[in-house]
Amino acid sequence: MESSRKSPPKTTQPRFDEVFHGDCIDVMSAWPDGFVDLAYLDPPFLTQKRHKSTNRERSKTFAFDDLWGSHHDYSEFIYQRVAQCHRILKDTGSIYFHCDRNATHIARAVLDDIFGAERFRSEIIWTYRRWSNSKNGLLASHQNIFYYTKSENFKFNQLLTxxxxxxxxxxxxxxxxxxxxxxxxxxxxxxxxxxxxxxxxxxPLGDVWDIPYLNPKANERVGYPTQKPILLLERIIELSTDSGDIVVDPFCGSGTTLVASSLSHRKFIGIDVSAEACQLSRSRLSSPVKTESALLETGRASYANADSQLLQCLSGCDYVPVQRNSGIDAIVNAPTTNSIALVRIQRADETVNEAASLLIKASRGKNADLLIVVKTRHVATLFDDDEATTNVQVIESTAFAVNEAVAALQREA
Ligand SMILES: C[S@@+](CC[C@H](N)C(=O)[O-])C[C@H]1O[C@@H](n2cnc3c(N)ncnc32)[C@H](O)[C@@H]1O
Structure with missing residues (x-):
């Protein structure tokens, strides 16, 4: 009798809390069916670029290729790997597929095909602010995460906002x-x-998530290209798993999902084709660092409110507020000459000189034509040299000037 060519069922589960090096299709093919609660995939996005970045110490450069012969090649690559994810998921399991406008159409078609269009749950829009000059069009400021489940009997923890x-x-x-x-x-x-x-x-939590992109100075940032914030992964993990559940990331990069799983007491398995990424993930896991986002805790509105009170003294000027900068509060443009002035408003607890030094420091490399400190008060200093700022023009706020005039009146009376 002819022997069956079907490979025998795989029974051995992989070791948990590990990072595996290799093409994820090969690694996952050796695993049994139906043991995973959540698969999060952040594969190359079909950007047709080599992604490259350097760590904070500038001692190491990480890179991965996102270059494809055709859309068909990409689609085939994704199809085979998503099919493996589907196989290893439990019936109650979920998949979150991260992509951007380059591949949304392909990813959605692949996921519909493998999971079934009726198992589509949400398209999550991850939105963030970016400070970059958009060339000739709208500034891209979101990415897409497709959420599907393996069955109708899926695990879901409702989060409330x-x-x-x-x-x-x-x-x-x-x-x-x-x-x-x-x-x-x-x-x-x-x-x-x-x-x-x-x-x-x-x-109930909606499908548009405003989570800040990791800024270049964030403690959490390890210098891996396209590194995602732990906060984003924590939210996904919380929605679709419970403590002790198993999370798989087949394109783990710097290990963000693994760190988020570990911090949330889930078991995890990471895979990456890059040995350096695997090494980086392991070292991150040995001492996980998460940046707490003040922006998320207090909300964007509180930043805007704090600044808007301060900026009231610029009302009437054509200014652009600068949020979350330790030295600059606003930019004022001189439209006809294309020159710019950077402005800092003196705080209650700082002298004019202190305000000026913060402004000077923050303005380095910004090529400003004029630096202005708006004086809002007298702050007592040990030495009477507070007005001795050079390179900075000090202008009294209207409120300060009016109060001074009234105080002078009182002194004369
Ligand atoms: C967008 S990055 C992942 C970034 C990660 N989410 C993070 O926060 O650091 C994509 C990763 O997929 C990896 N990769 C590309 N092809 C792969 C494959 N066939 N199997 C496993 N990993 C692969 C790349 O090396 C890269 O690290």
Missing amino acids: DYSPSTNVDQILQQRARDSNGKSIYRRDKDGNVISNGAKRGV
């Missing part, structure tokens, strides 16, 4: 009913008291 400031929270906490005219009214108990809803603790 805060109500928007305009939501009347006390109203949504009350049960409602319709009166005889169909008008919405509060439901009341037999004593006439409004009945509480009890259950609402926030708004």
Whole structure:
């Protein structure tokens, strides 16, 4: 009898909390079916570029190729690897496929084909601010993450976010009913008291995630090209797994998913075709560092509010606010000459000289034509040299000048 050419079922699970070196299709092919809770894939995006970057100490350069002969080659590459992910996922498991506008159409078609269009759950838009000159079009400021599940019986932990400031929270906490005219009214108990809803603790997390891109100075940044923030992965892990579950990242790069899994007490397996990426992932895992985002904790609005109070003294000027810079508060353009002035507004606890040195430091390399400190107060100094700033023009704010004039009046009286 002719022997079956089908390979025997694989039974041995790989070691957990490990990073494997190799093409992920080869590594995953050796694994058994249905043991993984979550697969997160951040493969090359079809950018037709070699991605390269250097670590903070400038001692090491990391790179990977994202160069393809054709869209078909890319599609085939993705198809085979997503098919392996599908096979190793549990029935309750989920896949998150990260890409950008270069490959969204291909990824969606591949995922629909392998998982089934009915297993598509969400397209998550990861949005972030970038400070770059857009050449001839809109500045790309989001990436896409396709979320599919293997079956209808999938694991999902609902995450709740805060109500928007305009939501009347006390109203949504009350049960409602319709009166005889169909008008919405509060439901009341037999004593006439409004009945509480009890259950609402926030708004279910949406599919647009505003998570800052890692800035070049973030502690978490290890210098790997296209490194993703741990916060992004933590959110995905929290949504689709519980403590002790198994997370696989077949394109792990610098190991962000693995670090996020480890910090969230999940088991993980990483794979990368680059030996250097595997080494980097292992070293990150030995002492995980996560940057806490003040922006996320306090919200973007709080930054804008703090700055807008400060910037009130520039009202009437044609300025662009500069957020989150330790020395510069605003840029004022002189449109006809194309020259720029950088402005710092003196804080309550700093002298004019201190404000000026912060401004000078922050303006290095920015090629400004003029540096301006707006003086808002007198701050007592040990030596009376506070106005002795060079290279910086000091201008009194209107409020300061008015207060000074009134104080002078009082002294004369
Ligand atoms: C976009 S990067 C991943 C970045 C990662 N998410 C991070 O936060 O650092 C893509 C990675 O896929 C790896 N890669 C490319 N082809 C691969 C393959 N066939 N098997 C495994 N890894 C591969 C590259 O070496 C690169 O590290």
